[in-house]
Amino acid sequence: MDINIGNGIIIDELRNITIKIGDIVDEEALRDEEWEELGPTPKPHILDLRYWDRKLLSRYEPIYMPVQDFCNLCTMGPCELTGNKEGACGIDLRTQKARMVTIACLIGASAHATHARHLVHYLIEKFGRDKPIDLGPDIDIEAPNIRLVLGIKPKTIGDLEKVLNYVEQELVRVLHTIHTGQEEDYIDFESKALHVGMLDHVGMEVADIAQIVAFNYPKGDPDAPLIDVGFGVLESEKPIILVIGHNILPARNIDDYLREHGLENKVEIAGLCCTAIDTSRYDPRAKVVGTLSYELRAIRSGIPDVVVTDEQCIRADTLRECAKMGIPLIATSEAAARGLIDRTEDDPDEIVRDLVSGNVKGVLIRDPDKVGEVAVKVAMNVYKNRKSPIYMSDEELEDLVDRCTMCMNCVFACPHNLRIDRAMELAKSGDYSYFEIIEDTCLACGRCEQACPRNIRIVDVIMKAAYKHIREKTGKMRAGRGPIKDTEIRKVGQPIVMGTIPGVIAPIGCPNYPKSRKEVSEIIEEFLKRKYIVVTTGCHAMDLGMYRDEEGKSLYEKYPGVFDAGGLVNCGSCVSNSHITGAAIKIAAIFAQRKLRGNYAEIADYILHRIGAVGLAWGPYSQKAASIATGFNRLGIPAVVGPHGSKYRRGYVGKLWKKDKWWVYDIKTKKKMEIEPCPDCLLVVAETKEEAIVQLARLCLRPGDTYMGRQIKLTHYIELSEKYLGCLPDDWHLYVRTEMDLPTKMKDRLLKILEDEHGWKIDWSKKKILEGPIRKYDAGFNPTIVEHVYDKYVR
Amino acid sequence: MKEKIFNPEFQVEKARKIGPETLARILKKRKSKSVLITGGKLLEDEILADLIAELVKKSGIKVIATGGSSKPLIERGINVNTCLLSHITEKLTDVNILIFVGFEPYLLSRLLSNIKHFLNVLTVSIDFYYQPNAKLSFPNCDNYGLIETLVSCLSDC
Ligand code: SF4
Numbered sequence: 001m002d003i004n005i006g007n008g009i010i011i012d013e014l015r016n017i018t019i020k021i022g023d024i025v026d027e028e029a030l031r032d033e034e035w036e037e038l039g040p041t042p043k044p045h046i047l048d049l050r051y052w053d054r055k056l057l058s059r060y061e062p063i064y065m066p067v068q069d070f071c072n073l074c075t076m077g078p079c080e081l082t083g084n085k086e087g088a089c090g091i092d093l094r095t096q097k098a099r100m101v102t103i104a105c106l107i108g109a110s111a112h113a114t115h116a117r118h119l120v121h122y123l124i125e126k127f128g129r130d131k132p133i134d135l136g137p138d139i140d141i142e143a144p145n146i147r148l149v150l151g152i153k154p155k156t157i158g159d160l161e162k163v164l165n166y167v168e169q170e171l172v173r174v175l176h177t178i179h180t181g182q183e184e185d186y187i188d189f190e191s192k193a194l195h196v197g198m199l200d201h202v203g204m205e206v207a208d209i210a211q212i213v214a215f216n217y218p219k220g221d222p223d224a225p226l227i228d229v230g231f232g233v234l235e236s237e238k239p240i241i242l243v244i245g246h247n248i249l250p251a252r253n254i255d256d257y258l259r260e261h262g263l264e265n266k267v268e269i270a271g272l273c274c275t276a277i278d279t280s281r282y283d284p285r286a287k288v289v290g291t292l293s294y295e296l297r298a299i300r301s302g303i304p305d306v307v308v309t310d311e312q313c314i315r316a317d318t319l320r321e322c323a324k325m326g327i328p329l330i331a332t333s334e335a336a337a338r339g340l341i342d343r344t345e346d347d348p349d350e351i352v353r354d355l356v357s358g359n360v361k362g363v364l365i366r367d368p369d370k371v372g373e374v375a376v377k378v379a380m381n382v383y384k385n386r387k388s389p390i391y392m393s394d395e396e397l398e399d400l401v402d403r404c405t406m407c408m409n410c411v412f413a414c415p416h417n418l419r420i421d422r423a424m425e426l427a428k429s430g431d432y433s434y435f436e437i438i439e440d441t442c443l444a445c446g447r448c449e450q451a452c453p454r455n456i457r458i459v460d461v462i463m464k465a466a467y468k469h470i471r472e473k474t475g476k477m478r479a480g481r482g483p484i485k486d487t488e489i490r491k492v493g494q495p496i497v498m499g500t501i502p503g504v505i506a507p508i509g510c511p512n513y514p515k516s517r518k519e520v521s522e523i524i525e526e527f528l529k530r531k532y533i534v535v536t537t538g539c540h541a542m543d544l545g546m547y548r549d550e551e552g553k554s555l556y557e558k559y560p561g562v563f564d565a566g567g568l569v570n571c572g573s574c575v576s577n578s579h580i581t582g583a584a585i586k587i588a589a590i591f592a593q594r595k596l597r598g599n600y601a602e603i604a605d606y607i608l609h610r611i612g613a614v615g616l617a618w619g620p621y622s623q624k625a626a627s628i629a630t631g632f633n634r635l636g637i638p639a640v641v642g643p644h645g646s647k648y649r650r651g652y653v654g655k656l657w658k659k660d661k662w663w664v665y666d667i668k669t670k671k672k673m674e675i676e677p678c679p680d681c682l683l684v685v686a687e688t689k690e691e692a693i694v695q696l697a698r699l700c701l702r703p704g705d706t707y708m709g710r711q712i713k714l715t716h717y718i719e720l721s722e723k724y725l726g727c728l729p730d731d732w733h734l735y736v737r738t739e740m741d742l743p744t745k746m747k748d749r750l751l752k753i754l755e756d757e758h759g760w761k762i763d764w765s766k767k768k769i770l771e772g773p774i775r776k777y778d779a780g781f782n783p784t785i786v787e788h789v790y791d792k793y794v795r
Numbered sequence: 796m797k798e799k800i801f802n803p804e805f806q807v808e809k810a811r812k813i814g815p816e817t818l819a820r821i822l823k824k825r826k827s828k829s830v831l832i833t834g835g836k837l838l839e840d841e842i843l844a845d846l847i848a849e850l851v852k853k854s855g856i857k858v859i860a861t862g863g864s865s866k867p868l869i870e871r872g873i874n875v876n877t878c879l880l881s882h883i884t885e886k887l888t889d890v891n892i893l894i895f896v897g898f899e900p901y902l903l904s905r906l907l908s909n910i911k912h913f914l915n916v917l918t919v920s921i922d923f924y925y926q927p928n929a930k931l932s933f934p935n936c937d938n939y940g941l942i943e944t945l946v947s948c949l950s951d952c
């Protein structure tokens with residue numbers, strides 16, 4: 001018998017039964033209150049949803065695009081796996097790549113779960129376990145992912161701890177399966193990746209709910225305030241504290257300190273990445289500089305008076321770069337201590353003295369409350385001494401340009417192979433305009449500088465030459481509003497499922513775009529004009545605010561923040577992605593009255609067949625983006641990624657010609673039947689914005705569309721294909737079930753093509769299709785691919 | 796131009812470098828089994844689009860146009876098979892030589908890697924940057940020279 005009093009009592013009997021009394025009491029309490037019938041998979045373990053994954057993956061086959069031909073994860077290797085050979089442990093290349101994808105998802109989901117853990121731990125200390133989760137009168141389904149996956153309804157911040165216990169346990173279980181000598185079927189690794197993606201959305205939901213209720217962020221407010229966004233916000237006559245990362249805690253305490261000391265109008269907080277987004281949810285005066293691609297630029301500008309880092313997506317040379325510019329750095333996270341001495345217990349004034357005098361380049365302070373005071377005092381003292389031109393003088397720029405020998409080492413090192421040599425060549429004759437084009441695509445990653453034999457500070461040259469241009473890219477972003485309200489879902493649930501709102505497009509993720517940052521806005525405006533709903537988060541949410549039209553308006557000023565046709569909804573930071581899956585889950589619950597509790601496969605199956613939502617990660621880079629997208633996929637939501645997303649190494653792509661893969665059970669007619677292949681991919685790469693636009697419109701099609709919905713969706717798909725690809729799409733006919741599905745304006749032309757090119761029989765007197773479609777349209781069509789769902793509803 | 800590999804990767808088997816003359820000879824013999832797959836760079840590079848249109852007219856090779864590259868080719872009077880990247884494998888029946896042009900180099904490298912490991916067809920890259928994951932690849936060349944030579948070699952195709 002084993003007794004553990006700390007967290008309840010554990011009695012370990014011979015029969016291998018482990019009972020944790022502390023948790024039992026809580027779970028019983030939660031169970032007692034039978035708020036909803038319990039579905040088949042509450043708190044699913046690794047294999048519990050494998051049957052659902054195998055259904056998905058049999059349709060949406062994983063395809064792999066390895067970056068390496070070998071594996072070197074253990075010392076029996078490196079093993080060459082070219083041509084799907086097996087390594088010393090017996091694993092083949094395909095399975096090894098599925099294993100790598102699972103690792104990437106684990107990294108991403110762990111980042112969010114740990115972020116959530118930090119927040120919840122801190123908030124319990126500050127506000128107590130019993131702080132209620134109250135998202136306002138319009139939000140009853142407070143945590144759709146948690147309800148769906150765990151089968152519980154969290155009522156307090158304390159309940160969120162239990163959710164995290166489950167998530168962390170599952171993540172470790174999956175991590176264990178990565179060890180050499182485990183799975184031999186790539187589909188089993190993919191199932192694990194999907195499991196991790198699902199867990200990720202639970203972890204994100206915990207993090208965002210916790211911070212919304214504790215810090216009183218907007219609670220689904222479509223009119224959340226407009227925030228200044230763009231590099232130009234750095235130009236200020238006040239001391240500036242630059243906060244970087246993803247965890248609001250230090251930045252929030254800086255903000256509190258400023259307010260408590262009446263300094264809120266004397267010192268500015270500007271942020272990069274999601275910390276910036278979340279700080280502006282807390283205080284709309286906070287400024288958002290931009291995404292990851294502005295980190296080096298912001299530091300090298302020399303403008304910030306102090307830099308405060310927390311966790312995730314922060315450059316690993318931040319301390320070195322800050323030191324070069326004489327900017328003191330305060331690290332605050334266990335995840336990124338940056339080699340600094342831990343000064344958490346020291347007197348704040350002593351730390352301030354050391355940082356301002358330059359005695360130390362940076363410090364680690366683990367107590368977010370202390371960071372507030374130190375950061376503000378340092379910024380105010382350092383500001384007094386600010387001097388020197390931004391990036392460099394005009395003479396130095398000329399000198400650096402003259403040094404270039406056009407060797408192209410930088411071009412080969414650059415992830416976008418930007419032609420810096422050409423820009424340098426033009427600049428030698430006084431024309432700096434090519435740098436503006438480069439600036440728009442450049443990630444400021446600095447790889448070019450590492451390669452340059454002439455030691456040219458290429459990032460600074462680009463910034464100096466394009467400075468006027470970049471300052472102009474300053475606009476407005478609507479502050480992250482958090483979840484979608486139940487009242488909004490009630491209004492749009494039906495039109496989304498019918499298809500009369502043609503789709504929900506979700507631009508999310510990082511800024512590793514293939515070309516100009518402006519392309520995200522161009523893609524998205526195409527859909528806003530066509531009355532799709534757009535829901536965004538993270539870096540995409542920021543970049544959508546940076547470009548203004550001729551009247552000086554950014555997209556957030558042109559389109560309302562409602563979750564309705566033509567609305568542009570910013571949910572918030574990375575962890576707010578859970579509200580996008582949350583909205584899809586809520587449609588199933590509120591509009592279709594499906595039970596959520598522990599009922600994952602049924603809800604995912606519903607979403608896959610009826611809710612035309614598609615993610616767009618146009619510049620994916622991080623492992624978090626991989627796990628977020630994979631979580632979308634398990635829930636039946638496809639995602640389109642930009643070309644850099646091919647480096648995630650795998651897609652989920654259905655094959656149109658494999659007719660036996662495109663079937664459903666129809667609950668109405670009690671038949672297993674063939675269906676049109678839509679959506680036909682769950683994860684797919686698009687090379688250009690033109691291709692992405694057409695792909696997004698296409699992936700909004702769902703078998704459950706009514707004829708009115710299908711007609712609208714096909715109209716957009718065909719119009720966009722003709723506009724961007726120059727012709728009709730190659731597969732449009734597959735989605736026609738009846739002449740009523742055809743876009744009215746193009747009906748005659750399309751009927752003719754169906755007859756001439758596809759051999760369909762048409763009754764021209766009635767303009768009716770007599771023969772040809774994969775299936776006939778039936779208004780009561782009720783598709784599912786899950787047997788237990790079929791059994792449940794069939795009468 | 797540099798003998799470097801763009802975005803260096805870690806391939807055990809690397810493409811054999813070939814010149815336009817060799818490819819022209821292959822095409823002469825096996826045109827009916829070949830297909831030219833074009834990528835999105837044709838949308839931004841008029842000269843490349845012109846050259847590819849000429850190449851197609853002279854050789855009569857089939858074209859699968861991805862990434863929106865169908866538009867500039869259709870505008871130049873070329874009959875193409877328009878295709879999203881996700882549908883590319885649907886179009887590869889009856890061909891066993893795939894020639895790629897006009898792609899983001901890092902994306903093409905991924906597509907070629909998939910084919911190298913999991914399909915048994917001959918891949919050729921005629922893009923500006925050497926593509927190690929192809930079976931055959933033009934070397935690095937930062938101008939249109941190699942493609943121009945290919946077009947002129949194909950005149951008597
Ligand atoms: S894990 Fe397997 S394939 Fe990888 S290095 Fe070890 S033995 Fe080789």
Ligand code: SF4
Nearest residue numbers: 404406407408410452
């Ligand atoms: S590596 Fe340096 S010297 Fe060479 S082209 Fe680039 S900037 Fe010029």
Ligand code: SF4
Nearest residue numbers: 414442443445446448
């Ligand atoms: S900093 Fe910009 S130009 Fe330099 S390698 Fe990175 S993306 Fe290319």
